[in-house]
Structures are given as C-alpha cells and as structure tokens.
Amino acid sequence: MGTSRAAGRSLARRRVRLSHIDVDNRLTPPIRPGTFPRGVPARSRAVPPFAMSAFLPLADAIARLVRPGDAVALEGFTHLIPFAAGHEIIRQGVTGLTLIRMTPDLVYDQMIGCGCATKLVFSWGGNPGVGSLHRLRDAVEHQWPRPLEIEEHSHSAMAHAYAAGAAGMPSAFFRGYRGSDLPAVNPRIAFIDDPFTGEPLAVVPALRPDVTIVHAQKADRDGNVLVEGIVGVQKEAVLAARRALVTVEEVVDTVAKPGGQNAVVLPSWTIDAIAVVPGGARPSYAHGYYARDNAFYVAWDAIARDRDRFRAWIDANVHAAVAR
C-alpha cells in the first residue's frame, strides 16, 4: 500500500509524459475553498491549452491527484459511488482531507473510520434505507479515530454550490434555509437581499474541490466519459474541481450518441485522469452493469458499529485487496 503511493510520487517527480499528455501541467498548488484573493480568477483550469485526460492505473492516479490536506469530493448520488477510488485513498494512507459529498454513504464512513479526514462537508449522512453511519457518528460523538470538523448543509444548498462551482461563480444564491437552525451552526451560510425584489436569499460559497473523483460507465479511447442513469451531481462536481479523476467500467470506441444527442458526456479535457476499474462502484451500482448490493448496505450496519470489527473488515477488504 505504502509502496504504491511512493511509486506514484516518484512518477510524479519525474514528470513523465504519458503519450502526448502531461498530467502534471494541470497540477497547480492547492487553493482552499473560500480563500481566493480578491480579483484573482478562482479557476485555474480554464487556462488553455486544455490537456486531455490520461489513462492511468488507479493507484498512480490517486497518488498523482490526491494530496494530503486536499478538499476532495467523491460524488455519486447512491448510483456510481467511486468505492474503489476511496479504498485506494485509504490504502495510500492519505490524511488531513476535507471530504465533500452530499450523501457521505459507506465510502466516507470507511474513509472517516480510517482517519483520512479532518473535515466533512455534507448534507445527509446516513446509510440509505438502513440507518446511521456509525463511523461518522463515532467521529462526531467521540472524536474517534480523530476529531472531525463538520460543515453541514442541505441538499439544495450543496447542489446549488456545486453548480456555482462549475459555473465559475464565487457563491450560490438560492431560496433556502428559511426558518432552519442550520445557519446558526454553520457560518458558511449567509443571507442577502435580492437587489431587484428585496427578497432575502440564502448564499453559500461555491464548492470547488481540489479533486473530484467520480465513477462512470464508459470512456472512449480519447478519454471522453459517458454517465448514464441517475446522473446525480457528478457533472457539476467534475466541472467545479481543479483536478478530476474518473474511474470507469470499460473503454469503448465511442461514447458519443449519433448526431450528438443529449447525454451526460464529460469531454476529455475536463478530466485529468481515467482509471479503468470494472466494479469500481461496488457495493453501489453501475446502471447497465451491476445492481446495488443492498444486502451489503444492511450488513455494513453491524460491521461499522464496532471499532474492532470495522478495522478487521478494512484490513481484509481494503488493505489486503490488490490495488488495481
């Protein structure tokens, strides 16, 4: 596990050109969300030339794109959750992360329980249809394995904040949080009067992850990516990020629909790296490939309730698993 990260780092240091693509050209110093100096364009990635995505092994892609202390978003609304990438982050022992995700789900429960995160930005932290995320609760209620700062929003706020990030806006305005206690406990929720109607509107800072990681069905050989089914907030999360990694089920000749028909396609130049990871969303699902492993979501409840049982599960299923 540690070796793959070291190997990735040495790869990065050598600034290897992968075919015609220099991934490192895209890796600019991390900028914390909300800390942009006035007047400085927030988004560095909108600077030409637009490099195309590189195909990398997952371990190399994580080693190159995810750095300690980064703000990282692994998105996927129940569908297409990038579990394999989350497990690789655990294997590489990356710490100090700010984890961003609307629905933290089991993948963040696992990363939080392994001590990867110091902060969580989220809007619904449960095991869907089952109950609590026990590792998240243990971190919040008992600071185990380390304290976890939380920045808590509503779904509407995070959806708007991702869209604002994708649009290159500093913040998102919406009709939200009216009458709720959430603004009292989250200083990153503000209100402003609409200048034309006077209506008070909620404002939250745009989400701009250092790295967004999503899972998708297909990439073509040029590195364009197709997402189908419940598409969630993945497009916005990728476009809002400074670096983006997509894991895919398979590589095909083309992801374009005839005549450019509507589909959620992420063009190659919006993505830094692609890793081919069949089954990379399990126990979540990939529409058209495999179904959600509902029984595992139920079983996770008992595994995650107990610290020792949780650690044993991670050892057997994450650390012992071969990095793809």
Add this chain to the structure above:
Amino acid sequence: MSWSASEMMTVAAARALADDDVCFVGIGLPSAACNLARLTHAPRITLVYESGTLATKPTVLPLSIGDGELCETALTTVSVPEMFQYWLQGGRITVGFLGGAQVDRYGNLNSTVIGPYGAPKVRLPGSGGATEIATACRRTFIVMRHSPRAFVAEVDFLTSLGHGRTGRERRAMGIQTEGPVLLVSDLCTMRPHPETREFEVTSLHPGTTREQVVAQTGWPVQFAAVVEETPAPTATELETLRDLNARTAAAHGQASAAE
C-alpha cells in the same frame, strides 16, 4: 381482515394524496404511502424522488433514494441540481412528505441532532432535502410513529420549518407555501388549528384511545372539537400494500425498506 398500526398509518397517509398531486417522496414510510396511493385511488399521481427521477412508477419500493428501479420506471431522470433548482425551488411540487426524529406541536422537524449541536448525544443523518422541501412544496405531510421521544415539546434542533417555534414564524417570514397541513402517526391523524397552527387530533385510528395519544405525546395534546374515527383500511388497500411489501422484500432479499 386485521391490520397493524403501521399499515393503518401508511394507508391513512396514502389517502391524503390525489391524482393531480406532484409528490416529492422520501424513502421509507413516505415511499410506501405514495406508491400505495398510486396503486389504488390515485393512479395518475406524479412521484418525484430527489435523486432526479421524475414521474417514476417503481414496481418495488426502493431501498435507497437512488435505486436503479426508480430511473428505469421514470418518465425522465434529471440531475440533482436541476431537481432542486427547477423542480423543487421552481415551485412544481404540490406535496412534500417529511419525517424526522422529533416533531413539535407546530410541525417543526428535527433530523439533525439529539442534544446540543456541538456535543450531540445522537448524531442524526441531517437535512438531506428536507429543509427546502419544508418551504418550497405547496404543502407538506408529516408521517411519524407516535412516542414521547418523537413528539416533543421542543425540538432539540429545528432542521425543517413547520409553522415556527411559536406557530407564528412561518407566516411572519412571508413564506407563501402552506407548510405542514397533516400529521399521520400510527395512532391518529392531526391537523393544525386554523388560528394557532398547533397540531390537534382530528381522527383516531380504530382501537386507539385518547389516553393512548396523550401518553405518547410529549406536549399537552389538544383534540379537535369533533374527533372522528379514521376509516379502517379496506381489503383492497391492505392487499395492495402487502403485495407491494412482499415484492419489495423479495427484490431486496433480507432488506425490506417498507412498512
């Protein structure tokens, strides 16, 4: 045909929905009630799940809000930002279904924490869509099981606005939507008093006594001038609900999300 208190609750909630409703559906009890309505008296009802599925007609109840079944049986599937921007905030939803760990007499809901926010006794999942569902839908229904721990004098944290901490805040803020107009539990149905906005018991489910409701409510619960008996579930309602639950249990293996 006999029935359980949970079945009565789901049936009573389903009956409140109509064919022309566009309903924002949550997982669990709301999902069971909405699909029961669709499979019985409201076949043209539009069900919307926050994962982006519009006008979905699942044959089994989803375990999660983003099950593939919802997408496969939907008219169309939109992105999550579009769902919250155009469809919810845009005012296209007539009914939002909400629940939580705690509700107070004015229909304010807590799904965030039990105890102080900074040092919670129990950390709950949080808002999800609820905070904006509570104010953006034309009206909301609340479905929760009765207990003194759930029906509390004051919510520990106000996640989703009902009529406000004193029943006046919602109107004072100029919010145009109606807010919670119906609360269905396993014991009774409650509706807000037209003036005070305090929820009062308007019908008791068959076999429930006033004393039971009083004992299970954490505030001095009021009863409407006329308290009716909730009509018992019909054979059709029960059979449809049980078939739906059986299909769901078979599809999800050991995991049945339904009531």
